[in-house]
Amino acid sequence: MSNLFFASAMLPDGWAEDVLVTTDQRGRIVSATPNAACPADAERFAGAAVAGIANLHSHAHQRAIAGMGECSGEGSDSFWSWREVMYRALDRMDPEDFEAVAAQLYVEALKAGFTAIAEFHYLHHDRDGSAYADPAEMSHRAVAAARTAGLPITLLPVLYNASGFGGTPPTAGQRRFIHDGAGFDRLTTTLRRAYGGSDDVRLGIAPHSLRAVPDGLLAETVAANPQGPIHIHIAEQRKEVEDCLAHRNRRPVEHLLDTQPVDGRWCLIHATHMTAAEAAAVAASGAVAGLCPTTEANLGDGFFAAESYMARGGRWGIGSDSHISVSPVEELRWLEYGARLTSGRRTVLAGGSRRSTARRLVEDAQAGGAQATGFESGRIAAGLRADLVVLDTDHPLLAARKGDALLDGWTFAGNTPLVRDVLIAGRAVVRDRRHPREEEIADRFKKTLGRLLG
Ligand code: NGQ
Ligand code: ZN
Numbered sequence: 001m002s003n004l005f006f007a008s009a010m011l012p013d014g015w016a017e018d019v020l021v022t023t024d025q026r027g028r029i030v031s032a033t034p035n036a037a038c039p040a041d042a043e044r045f046a047g048a049a050v051a052g053i054a055n056l057h058s059h060a061h062q063r064a065i066a067g068m069g070e071c072s073g074e075g076s077d078s079f080w081s082w083r084e085v086m087y088r089a090l091d092r093m094d095p096e097d098f099e100a101v102a103a104q105l106y107v108e109a110l111k112a113g114f115t116a117i118a119e120f121h122y123l124h125h126d127r128d129g130s131a132y133a134d135p136a137e138m139s140h141r142a143v144a145a146a147r148t149a150g151l152p153i154t155l156l157p158v159l160y161n162a163s164g165f166g167g168t169p170p171t172a173g174q175r176r177f178i179h180d181g182a183g184f185d186r187l188t189t190t191l192r193r194a195y196g197g198s199d200d201v202r203l204g205i206a207p208h209s210l211r212a213v214p215d216g217l218l219a220e221t222v223a224a225n226p227q228g229p230i231h232i233h234i235a236e237q238r239k240e241v242e243d244c245l246a247h248r249n250r251r252p253v254e255h256l257l258d259t260q261p262v263d264g265r266w267c268l269i270h271a272t273h274m275t276a277a278e279a280a281a282v283a284a285s286g287a288v289a290g291l292c293p294t295t296e297a298n299l300g301d302g303f304f305a306a307e308s309y310m311a312r313g314g315r316w317g318i319g320s321d322s323h324i325s326v327s328p329v330e331e332l333r334w335l336e337y338g339a340r341l342t343s344g345r346r347t348v349l350a351g352g353s354r355r356s357t358a359r360r361l362v363e364d365a366q367a368g369g370a371q372a373t374g375f376e377s378g379r380i381a382a383g384l385r386a387d388l389v390v391l392d393t394d395h396p397l398l399a400a401r402k403g404d405a406l407l408d409g410w411t412f413a414g415n416t417p418l419v420r421d422v423l424i425a426g427r428a429v430v431r432d433r434r435h436p437r438e439e440e441i442a443d444r445f446k447k448t449l450g451r452l453l454g
Contacts, residue, residue, distance in 0.1 A: 001030065002426060003042035006390065008402070009034075009049040012379050015403035019049065023386045026199060027425025032380050043428070047390040047420050048406050050362065051379050052115025053328045054154075054369030057231070057269050057290045057319025060102035060142060061123050064449060065089045066323050079237050079299045086322075087173035089453065090123060095132070095141045097448045098123065102145035104445035105323060107435050110151050112327045113419040115387035116375045117151055118319070120206045120231055120269070122158035122177045124187070129175030135183070136190040143194075143201055148437065150429035152387070154373040156206035156231050157191060159184045159213055159221055165247035167214045177208075181217055181224075188225065199425070202374040204229030204265075210244060210252050215259060222260060229265055229374050231290065232256070236270035236301050253278040262287050267372040269319070272302045279305060283314030288372040293334035295321035303338040307348050310364070317368025329411045332361040336411075356404035358411035386426035392418050392433075 002023050009019035009032070016034030020042065024030050038044060068089065069082040093101070102119075109117055119142045126132055134140070139155055146153035160177035163170045170178050179187065188205065195201040205225045207213040209232060213221070222230065235241055235252040244252040253274050256262060264286035271282060271289045282289060291304055299322070309316070318331040325331070336357055339348035350357040370378035377385040391398065391406055395418055398409050410418045422430035429435065 001025075003039050004386070004423070004426065005036070005038040005042040005044045006049040007046050007393065009380055010051070010403075010407075012381050019380075021049075021380065021386060023426035027386050027427065029380065029382050029384050029386050031382055045390045045421055047393045049380065049388050049390050050407070051366050051377060051384075052113060052387045052389045052422065053362065053365045054116035054118065054317065054373040054375060054377065055109055055114040055319050055328070056118045056267060056288070056317045056369050056372040057292050057321045058105070058109075058117050058119050059322060060105050060119055060121070060145070061090050061093055061098055062086060062321075063105040063108075063323040063326075064093070064101045064452060068453075079301065080239075082299055084173070090176070091127065091173075092452055093123065094127070095137055097452055098138055099141040099145045100441075100444045100448040102142055103148045103441045105326065106146055106149035106151040107438055107441050108326045109320070110149060110422050110424075111419065111430050111433065111435060111438075112417065113389045113422065114320075114326075114328055115152070115377065115389065115422065115424060116154065116369065116373045117146065118154040118156055118204075118229070118231065118267075118373045119146075120156045120158060122160050122206075122208060124157070124179070125176045127176070129178070131183070134190070135187050136194065139187070139191055140194070147200065148441065149435070150424055152200045152202075152373075152375055152424060154202040154204055154229060154375070155191060155195065156204045156229065157184070157187050158206045158208050159217070160208045161213050161217055162211070164211050165243050181220055184221065185224065202228065204231065204374065206231040209233040209240070210248075210255065211240060218260065229267060229372055231267040231269055231372070233269045234271055235273040236296070238273060238302070241273045251275065251278065253282060257281050257285065264288075264371060267317075270296060270301060270304070272296060272304050274305070276308065279309045279314065280312055283309060283312040286315065288368045289314060289316040290319050290372060291316055291331070291335060292319045292321035293331050293338060294325040297334060298322065298324045303342055304335070306335055306339050307343065310349060310351065315368050315371065316364060317372050318365050328365065329414050332358065332365060332411050336361060356408050358407035359404040361411065362407050386423055388423040389419050390421035390423070392420035
């Protein structure tokens with residue numbers, strides 16, 4: 001057992017002061033007691049503890065090109081022209097490079113207050129498209145990077161099979177992603193052997209999109225993987241909706257719900273373009289909508305209609321996706337700002353009168369992130385992992401605030417990092433804003449980028 005003591009903490013019933021959290025050997029919470037005395041052997045934290053938020057959608061390799069698609073091209077730029085920039089940059093990335101980039105990203109994510117990450121990983125093969133000797137080579141690198149950083153990871157090997165609806169063959173730029181059903185089975189079997197039962201790794205699957213996985217293969221893959229999260233990109237771009245209508249006679253979300261057993265195991269990434277009926281059906285399914293507001297803004301995807309989805313009780317969480325930004329609060333802020341900009345109102349997602357907007361956003365994102373990653377976390381409660389973030393209540397931006405006002409300050413005014421400590425399974429992996437390996441990891445990242453992009 002170990003003792004952790006926090007000046008204040010957000011517990012499931014509300015904010016409390018002088019909170020003693022005891023944990024077992026695996027870093028699970030045994031008890032959380034308010035108004036406690038601080039035991040002599042406790043590790044003491046001066047700030048405000050909140051359960052961490054899982055980042056439910058990451059393409060780690062894209063951290064290497066964050067900010068690089070911002071120079072205008074010849075014609076009009078779009079999601080699809082950005083994708084070409086991204087494909088070109090990852091062409092040269094070998095396993096060592098990928099691990100270095102992912103480790104840097106994962107340290108940044110931890111320091112910003114993410115306490116787990118779901119890696120939607122599709123860069124599987126060697127540069128010429130042939131398989132590595134170990135089909136899971138690149139996936140092992142993602143886990144190694146997460147372990148170097150100390151960030152729990154949900155590995156979502158991606159099934160990518162076609163370049164568009166109708167099973168059109170992959171393009172040259174996609175040669176490193178491609179599997180048929182048998183190849184994908186080999187990959188998932190290898191990963192189960194390597195990581196099944198690990199405390200810091202969860203395994204799921206990610207059929208890339210309805211574009212990239214024909215219906216029959218999608219159904220077979222879902223049936224062959226009866227456990228763990230299932231993530232899929234869906235209805236992100238208008239063109240994708242139009243193409244789906246042209247090929248399947250139905251909209252993407254409508255089509256998925258009609259053909260797959262969508263339930264709480266599923267995470268629908270983006271789900272930007274839904275009709276009211278589709279949004280109601282997703283909310284009723286228990287699936288999580290995986291929202292990535294900064295990437296969706298950066299790529300010109302559109303606004304997710306959060307207010308009506310949330311009013312129906314729809315579950316959701318956040319991801320930093322392309323990593324144009326790596327900050328839970330920037331994702332939450334953009335979600336609320338999207339709702340304000342489109343409605344002309346304020347505190348749109350607060351969920352009722354006299355409620356803190358950030359409290360609602362943080363609580364929903366904690367729950368949705370835990371569900372979509374499969375880590376038992378997201379609240380400071382007995383039986384759950386002690387994956388916690390401690391806000392710096394000494395910072396001027398949080399001066400004279402308590403309780404939910406700390407969350408509002410963090411979310412809406414926190415442009416300088418307000419996260420002081422981050423605990424994973426009860427151990428501080430970030431202390432006083434520092435990660436013990438951050439310099440070494442950043443040096444390796446900078447050298448890697450010099451080689452890849454120089
Ligand atoms: C991805 N990213 O898989 O990295 C995609 C781009 C695609 C986003 N959708 C590629 N944001 O969707 O084909
Ligand atoms: Zn994505």
